[in-house]
Amino acid sequence: MDARLKNLDRAFNPRSIAFVGATEALNKWGFLILNNLLTGGYEGKVYPVNPGRETVLGLKAYPRVADIPDDVDLAIFTVPSGQVLEALQDCAARGVKAGLVITAGFRELGREGAAMEAEMVKKAREAGMLLIGPNCQGICCPASNLYPWMPILFHPPRGSVGFVSQSGNILNMLIGHVVTSGLGVSKAVSSGNEADLRTVDYLSYLAEDPETEVIAAYMEGVHDGREFLRRAREVTRRKPVVVLKGGRTSSGISAARSHTGAMAVSETLFEAACRQAGVMITRSIEECAVTAASFVSRPLPRGRRIGIVTGGGGLGVIASDFCTEIGLEVASLSPAVLSELERLLPDWWVPGNPVDLVAGLDFTVIKPVLETLMTCGEVDAVLFLWIGAPRNENQALKVERGMDISGVWDLMDRHFLEYSHELYEMMRRLEVPLYIATTLRPETRGEREADRRPIIFDSVESACRAVSAMAEYRAYLESPPGKG
């Protein structure tokens, strides 16, 4: 890896931080981001820089970076754009190796801003200092309890999904979906205008990061398409990269230009080239996050043949349609496998795939049914669709007549959760991927467990898309590497 890029280690695991623009004005980013850093539990040294204050939030403040009596690994800038350059020169002189420029008001505002931005990059590069941003929301690294970013008091847990996004809002939403799915974050970057480091640099860094298992990225444009694709190919050979691309249409491109000043590229060409480079392209924020999360702790399917197990016939129909529409194959099971399943299921079961459990919610039957599919050699992935009990807690029960059996809800939810662990254990043993989708509400799915449990999908469609993306990725890995 490029030596300067290696300095990202200082950004994600700093021993000390200079915070340029630290303040106690409650509505300023210089307060909100500093406060996130402190309340997130970062244990290194924090040096507020503010020429007008003795202390900030109980920490001794310094007029300039030059005055800090210590080495500084990471400098964070929240001062107005006109003041960044001077502070940055101070940092360069002190040997600071990583700068996080939250400040906006550069290239995205036109020529004058672009000139300031170029000057800033020039100075940083001369000093061997890397810059994240400008015009970004910050970064996070839960393993270091490091959350110098904008979303207020948002401290997602440690995990193995890495993120890079040209939009802070989209970054938050991507992480939100992954956390709701029960997983956590390795490292996340809001890359903003990408004046110095670009998306592809972060991808290269995350490819070598041992904490990161899969990468989710939001991009609005690339500066050098050929270079991007060359380096992306190196990354995707090592780790899956799931991308949401903004600026796919003329109106999206024009919106992107005013957002981060991104240079748009021809959508169709770029998307096709990305796919050839092993990058998985998605169409919505939720799809990007959930697809990326699906790779965590789950074996890759060997092909596109799918077995579907469902507690309700309608869901099986929906799932069959959707699988077929996105190019998966609803496996035709052999008579031998069907008769094995027939032995497990009630008399009125109609043999076929989807395997409709005909409202039989007996957990002791589900496991051998799934095991039969996972070991028969006729399917490459198994979808298990479990309809959680629908609830509406606003309506009071009238128990003067009838019985309050609402305890059944929690019982079934808990049973399902424990059971899903067993099923995922089985998956790991048999090395055939299993995708469980349920209407069970996320908040009842129990404690997060640091990525030990593969995600449970909210919808049939998300689960099917995940199978498809993972099968696509396996096919890519097995293809001969393309030329540069």
Place this chain on the structure above:
Amino acid sequence: MDARLKNLDRAFNPRSIAFVGATEALNKWGFLILNNLLTGGYEGKVYPVNPGRETVLGLKAYPRVADIPDDVDLAIFTVPSGQVLEALQDCAARGVKAGLVITAGFRELGREGAAMEAEMVKKAREAGMLLIGPNCQGICCPASNLYPWMPILFHPPRGSVGFVSQSGNILNMLIGHVVTSGLGVSKAVSSGNEADLRTVDYLSYLAEDPETEVIAAYMEGVHDGREFLRRAREVTRRKPVVVLKGGRTSSGISAARSHTGAMAVSETLFEAACRQAGVMITRSIEECAVTAASFVSRPLPRGRRIGIVTGGGGLGVIASDFCTEIGLEVASLSPAVLSELERLLPDWWVPGNPVDLVAGLDFTVIKPVLETLMTCGEVDAVLFLWIGAPRNENQALKVERGMDISGVWDLMDRHFLEYSHELYEMMRRLEVPLYIATTLRPETRGEREADRRPIIFDSVESACRAVSAMAEYRAYLESPPGKG
């Protein structure tokens, strides 16, 4: 309306119910459904029918329907399929006008079942009695506190979305999404095998039901395509109908056959014909439910030109792309409108649509911005994308350094909720539809208010699809009625 169809009034608003197969065996449908009926607060007479018991759940039981000393409006059947016919003849003799056959084991199991089913329908029709089902999960009508259906203790609130579904599970999930959106149910039917009444009959009934404003339907097939389309056209001239069609692909069709024995039709032809008949076709359970809900209490857009207001640039890019991809037009605003907006927004605002509030979350600015768009005559619908504060409550704050400002979350959520009411009031006054999408969690969106508040969308994509469907419906209403 057909006189026999009018008997559905008895099914949805019965003064008295005979429950054939009532039991206290906790794992039987004859208990679970009866218990839902009682705990849901139904206030009419309930007569359990069970020859082996004196009472069921504290109610006096009768050996046969013939023994009930009262008129019966609705008979519910949960006895095994072989016993339905005899009980049904009893009902016919007593002049019962509506039967709900929960029992499965008819046509979906093959020829013998099909013969029983045909005989059952023949007897019912001779007696002027209508049948719902068989092989269904039941019905509900919150206005009557009537919930004789399978999902345990699920009593969704009263509202104006009507449902008909050939699958009970899909029905539950459709209703679940609508309730989560903050809306309620007028009437819902799980139509099962549709031996007697078919989807189109329920559509015709709901078209005349004053409680129903919009209809959501899940279908696996139609028995008579021409007849269906003729009657659907009558319904769609009066109310929007949003359909999710299962059995769109060969694998889906084969799954549907074993589920409800539905006769599948050529997907492409049927879908095109449906669209011509004003039926809106959707591709997932969530899309069907949310699109239907979007019609409640919201004016129809006059065309496909959309204005987008967002607090984050990335979301504006995503929304622009998605709108363009589904055939909406991101409106080009005139210099006059842009300069009006410029007066409201900060100096560093870049004029254009999407209107990026450049992280300005000042509520007093948002309203005039939206009003400018809604009154300028250059947009037909307005999308307002509000990013709720992301949260992760599993991580404890380290407040020995830094401040606990988590109260801001609730403050902003509450403020947003109150504010969304104001915005929707404005929408009703100006008669230009507004679509608010937010990442704010549903459970923090406050009390349901019986459809007074139009739904808040969970995703940019759902909101855009809703605009598109509503614009499509308006164009349909303004087109000359087609020939039958």
